[in-house]
Amino acid sequence: MTTLFTILFDGVAYGMLLFVLACGLAVTLGLMNFVNLAHGAFAMAGGYICAVLVNNQGWPFFSALPLAFVVSALIGVALERTLYRHLYTRSHLDQVLFTIGLTFMSVAAVDYIMGSSRIFIKLPAALEGQFDLFGVGIGRYRLMIIVICGLLTVALQLILSKTRFGSRLRAAVDDPRAAGGLGINVPKVFAFTFAFGCGLAGLGGALSAEILGLDPYFPLKFMIYFLIVVTVGGSSSITGPFLASLLLGIGDVAGKYYVPKMGPFVIYTIMIVILIWRPNGLFGRAAAR
Amino acid sequence: MTAVSDVSSHAIARARWRPAEIAFWILALSCAFLFPSRYLIMTDILRLALFTLSLDLILGYAGIVSLGHAAFFGVGAYSAGLLALHGIINEPVIALVVAGLIAMALGFLTSFLVIRGVDLTRLMVTLGIALLLEALAERFSNITGGTDGLQGIEMQPILGVFAFDMFGKTGFFYSLIVLFLLFLLARRIVNSPFGLSLRAIKNNPLRASAIGVPVNRRLIAIYTVAAFYAGIAGALFTQTTALASLDVFAFERSADLMLVLVIGGTGYLYGGLIGAVVFKMLQELFQTITPQYWLFWIGLVLVVMVLVGRERIHRWVLWGPNLVIRQIFGRKAGVAVPESDAP
Amino acid sequence: MTIALETRGLEKSFGGLRVTRDLSLKVEQGARHALIGPNGAGKTTVINLLTGVLKPNAGQILLEGNDITDLAVHKRVLRGLSRTFQINQLYADLTPLETVGLAVSERLGRGGDWWRRMGTRGDVNQEIAETLGRFHLLDVMNERTATLPYGKQRLLEIAVAIATRPRVLLLDEPAAGVPESERHDILAAVAALPRDVTVLLIEHDMDLVFSFADRISVLVNGAMLVEGPPDEVARDPQVKAVYLGEAADA
Numbered sequence: 001m002t003t004l005f006t007i008l009f010d011g012v013a014y015g016m017l018l019f020v021l022a023c024g025l026a027v028t029l030g031l032m033n034f035v036n037l038a039h040g041a042f043a044m045a046g047g048y049i050c051a052v053l054v055n056n057q058g059w060p061f062f063s064a065l066p067l068a069f070v071v072s073a074l075i076g077v078a079l080e081r082t083l084y085r086h087l088y089t090r091s092h093l094d095q096v097l098f099t100i101g102l103t104f105m106s107v108a109a110v111d112y113i114m115g116s117s118r119i120f121i122k123l124p125a126a127l128e129g130q131f132d133l134f135g136v137g138i139g140r141y142r143l144m145i146i147v148i149c150g151l152l153t154v155a156l157q158l159i160l161s162k163t164r165f166g167s168r169l170r171a172a173v174d175d176p177r178a179a180g181g182l183g184i185n186v187p188k189v190f191a192f193t194f195a196f197g198c199g200l201a202g203l204g205g206a207l208s209a210e211i212l213g214l215d216p217y218f219p220l221k222f223m224i225y226f227l228i229v230v231t232v233g234g235s236s237s238i239t240g241p242f243l244a245s246l247l248l249g250i251g252d253v254a255g256k257y258y259v260p261k262m263g264p265f266v267i268y269t270i271m272i273v274i275l276i277w278r279p280n281g282l283f284g285r286a287a288a289r
Numbered sequence: 290m291t292a293v294s295d296v297s298s299h300a301i302a303r304a305r306w307r308p309a310e311i312a313f314w315i316l317a318l319s320c321a322f323l324f325p326s327r328y329l330i331m332t333d334i335l336r337l338a339l340f341t342l343s344l345d346l347i348l349g350y351a352g353i354v355s356l357g358h359a360a361f362f363g364v365g366a367y368s369a370g371l372l373a374l375h376g377i378i379n380e381p382v383i384a385l386v387v388a389g390l391i392a393m394a395l396g397f398l399t400s401f402l403v404i405r406g407v408d409l410t411r412l413m414v415t416l417g418i419a420l421l422l423e424a425l426a427e428r429f430s431n432i433t434g435g436t437d438g439l440q441g442i443e444m445q446p447i448l449g450v451f452a453f454d455m456f457g458k459t460g461f462f463y464s465l466i467v468l469f470l471l472f473l474l475a476r477r478i479v480n481s482p483f484g485l486s487l488r489a490i491k492n493n494p495l496r497a498s499a500i501g502v503p504v505n506r507r508l509i510a511i512y513t514v515a516a517f518y519a520g521i522a523g524a525l526f527t528q529t530t531a532l533a534s535l536d537v538f539a540f541e542r543s544a545d546l547m548l549v550l551v552i553g554g555t556g557y558l559y560g561g562l563i564g565a566v567v568f569k570m571l572q573e574l575f576q577t578i579t580p581q582y583w584l585f586w587i588g589l590v591l592v593v594m595v596l597v598g599r600e601r602i603h604r605w606v607l608w609g610p611n612l613v614i615r616q617i618f619g620r621k622a623g624v625a626v627p628e629s630d631a632p
Numbered sequence: 633m634t635i636a637l638e639t640r641g642l643e644k645s646f647g648g649l650r651v652t653r654d655l656s657l658k659v660e661q662g663a664r665h666a667l668i669g670p671n672g673a674g675k676t677t678v679i680n681l682l683t684g685v686l687k688p689n690a691g692q693i694l695l696e697g698n699d700i701t702d703l704a705v706h707k708r709v710l711r712g713l714s715r716t717f718q719i720n721q722l723y724a725d726l727t728p729l730e731t732v733g734l735a736v737s738e739r740l741g742r743g744g745d746w747w748r749r750m751g752t753r754g755d756v757n758q759e760i761a762e763t764l765g766r767f768h769l770l771d772v773m774n775e776r777t778a779t780l781p782y783g784k785q786r787l788l789e790i791a792v793a794i795a796t797r798p799r800v801l802l803l804d805e806p807a808a809g810v811p812e813s814e815r816h817d818i819l820a821a822v823a824a825l826p827r828d829v830t831v832l833l834i835e836h837d838m839d840l841v842f843s844f845a846d847r848i849s850v851l852v853n854g855a856m857l858v859e860g861p862p863d864e865v866a867r868d869p870q871v872k873a874v875y876l877g878e879a880a881d882a
Contacts, residue, residue: 096356097591098591098595100547100588101587102592104588107585111584223540224413224417227416228413228417271417275414279406
């Protein structure tokens with residue numbers, strides 16, 4: 001019974017991490033119908049920035065995290081303004097080719113600068129080890145992830161539902177053309193959202209170095225996970241991707257624990273079953289665009 | 290009635306062999322005699338060309354974007370390897386066809402997942418299937434040899450007569466013949482009413498169904514055929530190199546494949562063949578500069594091609610040849626222009 | 633009189649919005665029936681429901697007495713229900729020959745032939761030539777559709793629909809956007825449609841409606857307002873109010 005709770009706990013931590021990593025992708029997809037397979041590259045950027053700051057410059061872990069967010073967001077907005085914006089009206093094939101190209105370049109570039117082996121970020125002692133709560137082993141680091149990602153999720157939900165920007169964003173995701181007609185500056189909203197999504201991915205990348213492992217191939221390895229989150233979760237709200245991330249996280253952890261030899265298959269099987277059942281995703285809109 | 294004969298001749302005209310096409314194949318054959326020391330790399334190009342032809346059938350003609358076409362290549366490769374290794378089918382041609390059919394069966398089964406949903410779902414499903422197969426091959430390493438791959442494959446002579454030689458001469462002619470035959474079949478398919486309906490579906494699926502085209506059935510059919518082609522390409526890989534390892538399923542292979550196709554141009558069948566030649570030459574060039582960062586250059590080529598515009602690049606490249614063709618034949622008939630990709 | 637196309641209590645909502653409300657419509661065999669209504673009345677939704685692009689939340693659609701509510705789009709076409717499109721949805725890169733050929737091949741069940749080159753079946757060629765001839769498209773049959781004058785494209789639109797040999801044809805604003813000089817050809821083509829084809833015309837242009845239709849249904853806010861012969865509908869005070877109201881808004 002306690003192992004069940006441990007798995008659930010680890011799964012939730014993993015799932016929340018996936019959500020922070022992928023939610024930017026869901027929004028860019030919903031807003032511009034843009035397929036950004038290079039999303040993982042921004043996460044990797046955040047992870048490496050954090051690693052360099054903490055390991056080489058001696059920054060404290062918690063002050064490096066915001067910077068991972070900011071720098072990733074800046075890279076995001078720079079690329080959005082210079083390159084991405086030319087591709088919104090292009091075919092999905094062009095978008096796929098372009099973003100795969102960017103991913104490959106980032107992989108090779110990081111490999112060139114940082115080397116190909118997995119890197120670790122030095123953690124403060126307070127985050128290491130685990131403690132017992134009613135007999136359930138709680139990893140301190142994972143607990144921190146749940147707290148940070150949980151707060152982020154709540155904040156995102158509040159921004160989307162309570163603020164003026166949030167209502168504009170939701171209107172624009174719902175129907176970009178109509179939103180343009182309502183006087184919402186869709187490109188501006190999009191650029192901001194894109195940068196924010198990249199920032200979140202960067203933060204997620206920094207947080208995930210400990211759990212998912214960080215090496216130059218990160219964007220390729222986790223591409224399928226991001227795709228699963230957005231296709232299963234749909235892109236009409238952030239609730240869908242959030243639930244999909246949790247499902248994916250718990251499914252993956254449980255699969256690896258109970259059927260270690262068939263680990264990856266659990267995820268793919270869930271994915272296929274869901275798709276047969278609901279081709280447009282669990283929480284997706286019926287209208288396919 | 291003259292209108293009927295007009296209709297017939299115009300309709301058939303599309304499928305007529307053009308001088309440039311005949312020249313292309315003569316050139317391909319003459320390479321065998323021009324570069325006798327380079328059979329291995331030329332065989333490599335032929336395999337890649339066949340694999341890309343397969344992607345062109347679904348992407349260029351039916352508009353299905355796939356991130357995991359290596360799945361069928363890999364299944365074909367392992368099937369051919371296992372058939373030879375365990376002496377189940379010793380004759381290479383029969384083994385080739387059987388390996389293709391196994392990939393085809395997988396293509397048929399997975400097509401039902403692929404045709405559902407939107408582009409994004411297709412990306413995920415195609416990528417997922419390739420990853421799943423890669424994981425399976427790794428898991429059942431007692432059968433597949435795991436990361437070491439299949440060891441000790443020995444190929445019997447083709448048709449019991451033509452033995453594979455170490456210079457790769459037999460392998461080259463074998464691959465060339467297989468490619469040419471499958472090319473003929475693909476050419477027939479895309480110029481048939483079935484091929485016409487695929488072009489219609491790619492342009493506008495809703496409109497196609499409003500004309501009475503059973504869209505899903507056609508997509509399933511072409512996806513299955515493309516899987517067969519990819520399976521044959523994979524089997525050729527195993528048969529001509531006596532190798533099959535996990536990287537046949539790798540994502541990079543599927544991504545490279547898309548690059549090869551867009552270099553050559555989609556939707557006119559020759560794109561895959563031309564792209565394969567250019568890609569291998571690029572690979573040779575870049576690998577002599579920085580062998581370990583090949584991935585960077587692929588990425589750069591992809592990014593530049595998309596930003597400049599694939600059609601524009603093809604126009605530039607074709608400007609010279611078309612000029613020559615127009616000088617000789619005096620009209621636009623033989624001009625090779627890849628069909629544009631409708632958004 | 634037999635009923636060619638009928639809907640019973642058709643309902644469709646998007647989110648909370650009811651765009652089609654309890655729509656019951658009967659189109660008689662061989663009729664020239666027009667469905668009119670102001671902008672936003674839900675005419676496009678009705679077409680999408682009839683052709684199977686959208687599935688209704690409730691209600692039935694019957695083609696010659698058979699329930700086709702759950703039939704896929706292409707199967708309805710093979711059963712004899714075709715449509716034309718309002719905005720240009722023709723295949724820009726195909727020629728008129730290929731476009732009509734596609735429809736003819738599918739109707740004759742030859743569309744899946746993968747081993748045969750196009751243009752090698754006499755029956756298919758014959759029918760393509762007839763259809764192209766009837767719509768004055770023989771001279772441009774081998775040109776890219778995108779390069780044709782707009783009027784020719786509209787003719788091709790009708791030609792493709794006719795090539796599927798429909799028994800019921802939905803004409804969605806056939807003359808919309810056609811320049812005055814080419815308009816006559818379209819109207820002539822519409823008027824010359826075979827009498828055994830039942831036509832449901834969805835139209836905005838009142839001149840066309842009143843010159844063509846022998847029966848008119850008026851759709852307002854997704855529901856049927858009035859139905860009757862043209863002179864009756866023209867006199868109806870409710871219809872006048874709707875159209876005058878719209879004119880006042882514009």
